[in-house]
Amino acid sequence: MSVRRAIWGEKFEAIEQSLSEVDADLYGYIRDFAYEEVLAREGLDLKTRELLAITSLIALGSPKELATHLEGALLNGASEREIRETIIQSALFVGFPNALGAMKMFHALLRKRSEA
Amino acid sequence: MSVRRAIWGEKFEAIEQSLSEVDADLYGYIRDFAYEEVLAREGLDLKTRELLAITSLIALGSPKELATHLEGALLNGASEREIRETIIQSALFVGFPNALGAMKMFHALLRKRSEA
Amino acid sequence: MSVRRAIWGEKFEAIEQSLSEVDADLYGYIRDFAYEEVLAREGLDLKTRELLAITSLIALGSPKELATHLEGALLNGASEREIRETIIQSALFVGFPNALGAMKMFHALLRKRSEA
Amino acid sequence: MSVRRAIWGEKFEAIEQSLSEVDADLYGYIRDFAYEEVLAREGLDLKTRELLAITSLIALGSPKELATHLEGALLNGASEREIRETIIQSALFVGFPNALGAMKMFHALLRKRSEA
């Protein structure tokens, strides 16, 4: 199974089509280098890799990609508690505002999933 | 065992004394809030927490604290391979320059340990 | 009076309830450590602390918390002029785009208050 | 022709009025120092300066000013291809999330222009 399928889940086709339209070359690098080469490396399981991705994205100020990897973490075996711990810990290193922004996004995601 | 002892290892006394001299109040917060409250939380093991700490510090541009947590990760069960994977993955999110800076620091640390 | 009451003003109950729902533990740290311990320290008055908070948040790229502290600064004795000076000065250190983003947020806040 | 006219194009009056209302002094610095002094310097043509501006803004996390300079680059002779290359290259230095966010903004801008 491709790493994109593992992380994007049932949104695979929608994300793939959307990114291809935005820029085929940039999407090609994201697909072939970021997902299917680097994130697909052995040495760390995908759950840990998604917690690390969440941490990097919180440091960047919680851009839109954060939602993708919060869902990707849940899909790959991270518990709600583990994701909350990842976000809380990040406050120590990059401050409360970015951590709080990420937790608000995770809270909204969980609410949406429970309503679905 | 305190989380500081687990992460700082045999440098515990030296780091504690140095930080106390720099600013007793700031060190108090680092000790009581950062280490013995947040990093001591359940829900994630200390090895994973150290990989997350490394990721946050790479995003900040690899300050001096990175060396502390690279050693802390090794002390708490992370393999050399897992730490290298953590650093390599961060290049996707915050770019090659910060990831390369972190890898150079880890390389120097490993060399120093093998010479000791 | 608690520091949160001083900074959040009449939005105290709404902010407290919202943050508690997002994550009770993270809110606990924001309440007990960030507001009622660190921001409550002596040695700097609350007006100066709010101008420093605004400056930190501009450097982060003006996240949502900036609105809270722009209002908090006004509530604790900062004049409109002092806040504008704080934002303008930040352009020297972190560039015009982040400073301009903050000034737009402050302009919208002032307009909303004058219409209320 | 003023540099602002060259970069802002037919939005000149709208942007000037909007920024003047936000803060006359900050706008004065943006007008007299940023645009008509620094960006107006010789030694680099305006097309190259706009590609550099786009690069700086991607590093900041793609704030609103990015849209202004994406349009400014097109107005001053940069091809769609050159702007896409500028965005793709930035992924190497500041990571894929910020580069992708910028490319999405450029894609939306191109679509809007083709519909106009």
Next chain:
Amino acid sequence: MSVRRAIWGEKFEAIEQSLSEVDADLYGYIRDFAYEEVLAREGLDLKTRELLAITSLIALGSPKELATHLEGALLNGASEREIRETIIQSALFVGFPNALGAMKMFHALLRKRSEA
């Protein structure tokens, strides 16, 4: 008295000569725009401006200019305590690593001054 003299103190000539050699035009902007125009504005006293400068520089990761403004704050009436509070508060917004780096720099500066 020029703002540069107020902030740089007895290092005025050394800093001016050093920056002029590095790049006369960039120094011209730092002198005429940053110091003698923006930092010289009314509406905030120079002590407060220096505490804001320290806060901005901590967010940037404590570059060399931080030492200049730590000394500038002391020269313009900030107490050691006020500067320590400024640094401690910044940990809330940009994390402990950058705050600790700044405090180490301030500690080294105070020690050097007491030995002089």
Next chain:
Amino acid sequence: MSVRRAIWGEKFEAIEQSLSEVDADLYGYIRDFAYEEVLAREGLDLKTRELLAITSLIALGSPKELATHLEGALLNGASEREIRETIIQSALFVGFPNALGAMKMFHALLRKRSEA
């Protein structure tokens, strides 16, 4: 000619050996993806790409890789004036401290070259 040879010049062998020792896999990505794939793309000449690289690195706070690309820009046809303009312009977007740090590094590099 490889892009690495074009940018690294006579330091090619030294840089290649050093990076290979630090981490063979990370260097593999830097070599095959960053340099020989992305930086080797058509659509922008190498001189412009190096000015963009310098701009990205200034935003990151002037890490060690900045020296490599300052030299790479000179090697690929950028004039001293064009590099100085690139650095000066970055002050508008990411502030004076990072721009000044970069200019000091460029000044030291020019002095070293003139002495050689």
